[in-house]
Amino acid sequence: MGNTGEQDPNRGRAIAPAAANEDLPRIGVPIGAPLPRVFSWFRSGIGLRLLGAVLLFSSIVTLTLTALQLYLDYDREVGVIETRLNEIGRSYLGSLGESLWSLDRNQLELQLNGILRLPDIQAVEIREFADRPKPLRVAVGDSGGRSVVARDYPIDYVTQGEKHRIGTLRVEATLTDVYRQLLNRALIILASQAAKTFLVSLFIIYMFHLLVTRHLVAIAEFVSKYTLARPQPPLHLERGPSQEIDELDKVIDAFNAMSASLQRAYGDLRLANTNLERDLQVRRGAEADARRSEQRFRDYAETASDWFWETGPDHVFTYISDRAGAFGMLRDRVVGRRRPDGAIDLETEPQKWRDHMAALDRHEPFRKFEYRGRDAAGRIRHFSVNGRPVFDADGRFLGYRGSTTDLTGQHETEERLRQSQKMDAIGQLTGGVAHDFNNVLTVITGTIEILQEGLADKPQLAAIAQLIDDAATRGAEITSQLLTFARRQPLDPREIDVNGLVVETARMLKPILGEHIEIDAELTDDAWFAMADPSQLSSAIVNLAVNARDAMPGGGKLTLQTANRILDGAGESGDREMEPGEFVMIAVADTGHGIPADIRDRVFEPFFTTKGVGRGTGLGLSMVYGFAKQTGGTVAIESEEGRGTVMRLFLPRSIGRMASQAGPVAAPSLARGHETILVVEDDPLVQGYVIAQLGSLGYRTVVASDGAAALALVGQGVKFDLLFTDIIMPGGMNGRELAEAIRERRPDARVLYTSGYTDDAIVHEGHLDPGVSLLRKPYRKSELSQKIREVLTGSLPY
Secondary structure: OOOOOOOOOOHHHOOOOHHHHHHOOOOOOOOOOOHHHHHHHHHHOOHHHHHHHHHHHHHHHHHHHHHHHHHHHHHHHHHHHHHHHHHHHHHHHHHHHHHHHOOOHHHHHHHHHHHHOOOOEEEEEEEEOOOOOOOOEEEEEOOOOOOEEEEEEEEEEEEOOEEEEEEEEEEEEEOHHHHHHHHHHHHHHHHHHHHHHHHHHHHHHHHHHHHHHHHHHHHHHHHHHOOOOOOOOOOOOOOOOOOOOOHHHHHHHHHHHHHHHHHHHHHHHHHHHHHHHHHHHHHHHHHHHHHHHHHHHHHHHHHOOOEEEEEOOOOEEEEEOHHHHHHOOOHHHHOOOEHHHHEOOOOOOHHHHHHHHHHHHOOOOEEEEEEEEEOOOOOEEEEEEEEEEEEOOOOOEEEEEEEEEEOHHHHHHHHHHHHHHHHHHHHHHHHHHHHHHHHHHHHHHHHHHHHHHHOOOOHHHHHHHHHHHHHHHHHHHHHHHHHHHOOOOOEOOEEEOHHHHHHHHHHHHHHHHOOOEEEEEEEOOOOOOEEEOHHHHHHHHHHHHHHHHHOOOOOEEEEEEEEEEEEOOOOOOOOOOOOOEEEEEEEEEEOOOOOOHHHHHHOOOOOOOOOOOOOOOOOHHHHHHHHHHHHOOEEEEEEOOOOOEEEEEEEEEOOOOOOEOOOOOOOOOOOOOOOEEEEEOOOHHHHHHHHHHHHHOOOEEEEEOOHHHHHHHHHOOOOOOEEEEEOOOOOOOOHHHHHHHHHHHOOOOEEEEEEOOOOOOOEEOOEEOOOOOEEEOOOOHHHHHHHHHHHHHOOOOO
């Protein structure tokens, strides 16, 4: 059978050629094939489904015909039984009536046994109808049960021409034998039909495989291996001799003809592809070079840290790369404008811009020209620009091409570094000064108190002593503000009711601000508790209020607000270092003249002030800023000239439920005692002052100048009730280490620390360590007495 579709006289015995046999396995099963190969095909092919379908259909037909035949046999057998019952009714009623009338029980039993011996009869019973206590009843056989057919016949007796109903005959016939016969018959029919059906099905399946499916498998194998690149010889099937062309022969002829057509088309297509490839090769190379060049420039433009731009001969932007969008520069706002149009230092540095524009007009290249501008959001950004002029072949100036580097992040980093260095420098300065200065102030304030007591009857000298006291107090405040700004002031944070503290502070502000300032409070009802040092927070609000008062010299309105805020970034706080979280906001708003934009970023710098000489130290807002940052919050400014200022203080929310009431504290009274106090102080002036003050309060003192001396006294068995020690001392042992060494020997020892400057001995992350009591220098006699009593009586941790 060729691939042209012509008839082959030897079609019936056609066999695949040797080449085809090498490529294709013999899938078809000949007539004499072993049964295992047939069964293997039966399990993996459609034979199982075909056998199942034939068996299912044959079973349904067999069951239906069997059921019909059994129904007919059942109806016939039941009819025979009913005929027999009817015959009993016609044949026995007369004789039974005679015997029943005469009440002859023996005769009745004899007659009923005769009926019982008839086929399929299982029980016979006769009942008498009579008006006496025990009517006659005769029964033979086993009455009741399932599968029975019962009949009731009335028994009448005629006497003197009148018919009397004298009883009833009941006959029961069983169907058990009928069912048994039907079951046996059904089993025989089903067994014979099942065997016949199964054998016929196997024969049909085998013939279907022999004539059809094995050839379909051979065709599938040939098709799956057919390729246009390596065509196989025409397909032939292993079939027996046949006289006429059947469906499989037509399929093979059509497939071989299609294969020949595909092969011719493949050859034509390959030739066309060769010609097309030759024609497009040059074009592909040129396009690839152009794409590589364009992609190279695009990759450079979009992956570089800079962005690229192009201007025309009039220095107007005609192009910027997409990379500029990452820095807030929008294409539609830049293209069509000159670079000086977006600069904000054009007026502040005019000479720089005149020199730059002159270089552009001379068509000279330039590098690292730095200026400041604004992005699409209005934020100030720092740019560094490089450019070179572009000319055409005739030397005509076309414009500039260049790149821009955003230096904003670098400037911000440098500014933060400068600020951090400034903070460290101030911290080191204040730390060194505060210790010695507060020691001196402690002696001065304590001495002034003694002088004031002695000069109570000399008003002029008492006034001078008061001036000295006020100056010492002012010096202590300045030192405390410096430490707070440098974040070296030890805080004692606790859970506070912000609304209550603001209300109490507002009452205290009225005499401070004066009658020309109206104070209004707008407090949220569900304000969270804050975690902060209440005294420092109150001082911060007072500082903000005093600055607001100074911004309203002609009078105005001061508004205190509280609110809950959830911050997830810089956002409302404006602080990029702010950690996300929940905060309590305290806002101090005024209706004053506002803060100029050029100094708004400097208001928190230490010693920066716009007030006249002698009217301020410049530490008020610095103290507020340092306190907020040390507490874990921040301060934000919103101000516009002529429209007032809003200072927002953000404090971390407390997770506790009980808040301390931070109201005004009454001046402590002098508390006296008689206990023994071990005083460890290296400064002789402070040491003498403390001994004198404690002696005047009734205490006995044991004195040591450093930690080693104090430990020596403890080793000698000196008894004392309280260790009162400075934190920073010479000799390599600080106050915390001394207290720990003493507690190793006396675990119940009570400790009160004092210092004008605390390092990390008892303060971590700006907060006092748990269980630590501290008396800050400088302190007055009343504060000393109160703190000592609190530690000795256990009302404070020790």
